[in-house]
Amino acid sequence: xxxxxDAAHREEIETLRQRxxxxxxxxxxxxLIGVYGAWFGIVLASPQLGLWWSxxxxxxxxxxxxxxxxxxxxxHPTRWPALNKVLGYAPxxxxxxxxxxRDSHLLHHRDEDLTIPGRDPESRxxxxxxxxGSSLFEQGLHRLNKTVLGRFVIGAPLALLALxxxxxxxxxxxxxxxxxxxxxxxxxxxxxxLFIARxxxxxVWHYLLLISVPALSIAxxxxxxxxxxxxxxxxxxxxxxxxxxxxWLFLNLNxxxxxxxxxxxxx
Numbered sequence: 382x383x384x385x386x387d388a389a390h391r392e393e394i395e396t397l398r399q400r401x402x403x404x405x406x407x408x409x410x411x412x413l414i415g416v417y418g419a420w421f422g423i424v425l426a427s428p429q430l431g432l433w434w435s436x437x438x439x440x441x442x443x444x445x446x447x448x449x450x451x452x453x454x455x456x457h458p459t460r461w462p463a464l465n466k467v468l469g470y471a472p473x474x475x476x477x478x479x480x481x482x483r484d485s486h487l488l489h490h491r492d493e494d495l496t497i498p499g500r501d502p503e504s505r506x507x508x509x510x511x512x513x514g515s516s517l518f519e520q521g522l523h524r525l526n527k528t529v530l531g532r533f534v535i536g537a538p539l540a541l542l543a544l545x546x547x548x549x550x551x552x553x554x555x556x557x558x559x560x561x562x563x564x565x566x567x568x569x570x571x572x573x574x575l576f577i578a579r580x581x582x583x584x585v586w587h588y589l590l591l592i593s594v595p596a597l598s599i600a601x602x603x604x605x606x607x608x609x610x611x612x613x614x615x616x617x618x619x620x621x622x623x624x625x626x627x628x629w630l631f632l633n634l635n636x637x638x639x640x641x642x643x644x645x646x647x648x
Contacts, residue, residue, distance in 0.1 A: 394643075406458035406647055409449075413458070413468060416446055420473055427582040435583055436592055441630060443596035446473045448603075448632040448648075454483035457647045470566075472573055475593040476541060478566035490644055495617040496608050506610065529605060536601035537594055599630075607637040618642075 386394075397403055419442055427435040453469035456462070470479045485502045494500040498508045507515070507523065515523070525531035526539060551559035574585045583592075611617045623635035632648035634640060 394646075403647070409452055409458035409647060412449060412452075416442065416449055416473075417471070420446070424577060424581045424583065430582075432582055432587070435581070436587070439583075439588075439592050440596050440599070443474050443593060444599045444630055445632075446471075447596070447600045448630065448634065450474075450479060450482060451486070451634070452632060452648055454479070454486055455644055470569065472566060472570040474596060475570060475589060476544065476597065478562050480562050490641065492614045492617070492641060495614055495641075496610050503604070504608075505604075529602070532601050532605050533598050537597040540597070540601070541594075603627075603631045603634055607634075 402408065420439070423430065423435055423438050423442065430438070450469045452458075453465040456465065458468075459465055466479060466483070472478075489495075489501055489503040491501075496504050496506055498504050498506050498511060505526070512520065512523075522535065522539065526535055548559065548563065552563070574588070577583055577588055578585050606619060606621060608617050609619060618638045618641045620638050621635040623631070628635060634648075639646070
């Protein structure tokens with residue numbers, strides 16, 4: 382456990398882990414059922430709700446789904462990664478396959494590499510060589526992406542561009558795992574979009590561009606200031622104050638230091 386925990390903290394955490402809630406993780410199961418039910422309910426009810434009410438309901442739901450996927454890849458609600466993968470593989474957020482997110486994020490949890498470009502896959506920093514090799518336009522985009530508004534506006538497009546580049550390179554190199562991952566994710570995404578086209582009022586292009594991308598943009602706010610550069614790895618993760626809507630939407634990940642120190646702790 383973290384060095385700043387005293388004996389009372391450790392005892393309290395161990396006591397909590399023995400309770401029914403921790404052993405069964407029933408809140409996470411309810412959350413999973415709720416998100417799946419809400420997604421299908423909103424999509425099927427979209428002719429009655431109308432396009433824009435459906436959109437306004439689906440955007441935060443997809444943001445919440447990204448937070449739920451984060452819980453799943455950290456071993457909740459079951460101890461079986463394969464089952465958690467099945468539970469979290471639905472492509473409601475479209476762009477990132479669950480296994481890509483899982484593998485990349487678990488690498489991010491090597492705390493000794495946090496924030497270091499080229500070693501932390503979620504680092505938002507550039508090495509001196511990368512910065513000097515960037516054009517003025519690229520440097521401007523990077524500076525803009527370091528502001529909250531810029532992060533919200535261009536964070537998702539920049540992330541998707543990086544995803545396309547990385548994916549094309551892996552596929553070009555004949556990466557078997559990448560091929561299997563993208564084939565399965567693409568097949569499920571196609572089925573989801575066909576379902577939307579057949580049973581809802583929502584155009585496919587609308588879901589792709591005006592629901593999933595805005596949801597990703599909101600999710601980018603969560604990761605805006607989770608880490609900071611510091612010589613000591615244990616000082617690179619922060620705690621952020623947040624109002625209750627954000628805490629619910631991001632499942633308390635504003636308490637990011639706690640998450641990195643106790644990654645097995647559910648939301």
